Amino acid sequence: MKKILMLGGTGFVGRHLCEKLTQLQWRMTVPTRQEASARDVQMLPALDVVETDVHDEAALTRLVTGHDAVVNLVAILHGTQQAFDRVHVQLPQKLARACAAGGVQRVIHISALGADARNPDGAPSMYLRSKGHGEVALQQAGLALTLLRPSVMFGDGDKFLNTFAKLQKIFPLIPLASSHALFQPVWVQDVASAIVHCLQDEHTHASVGQTYEACGPDVFTLRQLVELAGRFSGVNQGRGRVVLPLPAALGRLQARLMGLVPGEPLMSLDNLDSMTQPNIASGNLPGLDALGITPTALEAIAPTYLGPDGGGWGLRSNLTVKRKNAGRF
Template sequence: MKKILILGGTGFVGRHVCEKLTQLQWRVTVPTRHEASARHIQMLPALDVMQADVHDEAALTRLVAGHDAVVNLIAILHGSQEAFQRTHVQLPEKLARACAATGVQRLVHVSALGADMRNPDVTPSLYLRSKGHGEVALHEAALALTVLRPSVMFGADDKFLNTFAHLQKIFPVIPLAASHALFQPVWVEDVASAIVYCLQDAHAHATVGQTFEACGPGVFTLRQLVELAGRMSGINEGRGRPVIPLPAALGRLQALLMELAPGEPLMSRDNLDSMSLPNIASGNLPGLDALGITPAALEAVAPTYLGPLSGGWGLRSHLTLKRKTAGRF
């Protein structure tokens, strides 16, 4: 039985990966600072939740020991330069040292579409620059490494399309910064399947040392995605709310005001900087098809969970998605 350590296993992608790995009857370890965060996965068979701070290098080294492979899913979308550095660069550096100290070689690392390990500092945002430097740190460690770079991910419990839909439930119009930004959204189940594929021994030769771009089949502007979320969720009798594109200066002001609001911002100025780079496949790297996965279309999956804004993972969306994932990894 394989034993896999998943950093970030309580998050959006991690929960799907944990479910797939336990279906394979592999042993899974998920560290978390707060055990309540693991309530969605703690009942899965052969899964151990460990209370730990993975940023503590000594604790991380103890966690890594005895595992066959590690999956790193830990990331933040908002924060200061120091926060991005700590999460996306220093943690991979600590993880590389922990793997070296314990003899664990296999690592699957989830980065981001638009990251560039060859020239990380030329990318337009703190987020993308830190993601690129994190990849550099892991490649320099000479691990049996596979990197996945997903586009923005959607799924029944996402904070992406669900957020756009809920905003349209509240507001009569949606003023939108970076409305022409391009995305190639990918279903979270397909990303989870890609991770599991890479962990299987039969595919190690083809995936070790490789970087894969994980994208869906369709390219959309941000405005199109907001409009689709409104229509699919039945807002305004299925028409959605009017979307008002903002000029660049007003968009940046909107992002600044969102940063100053309490709680996690819906958008930041660094997000706008990231969106200045099209979030679509470059065509220079293999995609999900190279991992035996035909990516699902957003138009086929999103209506199954946006529905009447039931507030999350309802019975209808759960059953529909289970049928769609039958036979996937």
């Protein structure tokens, strides 16, 4: 039985990945600052929740020791330069040192589409620059490393399509900045399957040292995705709300004002900077197909969790929904 340390295991991707590894009967360790944050996974068999701070390097080293591999899913979408550096750069640096001290070589690191380890400072946003520098930190450590760069992820519990659907249930009109930004959304279950494939790659080691672009089969504008979220959630009798594209200057003003609201913003200036770069596969790196995964279309999955009968696709999901949609695949 393999033993996997999963940093960020209580988050969106982590919850889906924990379920897949449970099915393989692997043992998992999921650290969290507060045990209550792990309520969605702590009842899974062969999973140990450890209350600790992974940014504490001594604690991280103790965690790493004794595991066969580490999966790093820790990331933030909003924050200051200092916050991005702490999470996306310093933590990978600490992880590299912890792996060296704990004798662990195998690391799967989830980066982001648009990050570039060859020229991290050339990226348009703090988020993407920090992601690139995090890749560099791990690549320079001599680890048996695999990098996955997903596009925006959708699926049961996402904060992407679900957010746009909820907004359309409240407001009659959706003003939208960067409406023409391009995305190639990928199903979270496909990303989790890619991680599992890499963890199972112990004979050929084909994925070691490789970077994969994890993208879905279709490209959408942000406006199209917002419209689909409204349709799939049944807003306005399935027509969704009118989406009003904003000029660049007005869009930046909107993002700046959102950043002043307490809590996590819906949109930040740094998000807009990220969207100036198309969030689609470059074609220069292997994709999910290289891992034996056929990317799943957004239209096949989104209605199952955005609609009134949505129940998701995890172990806790509604089996009726699974059966109803089984013929789509």
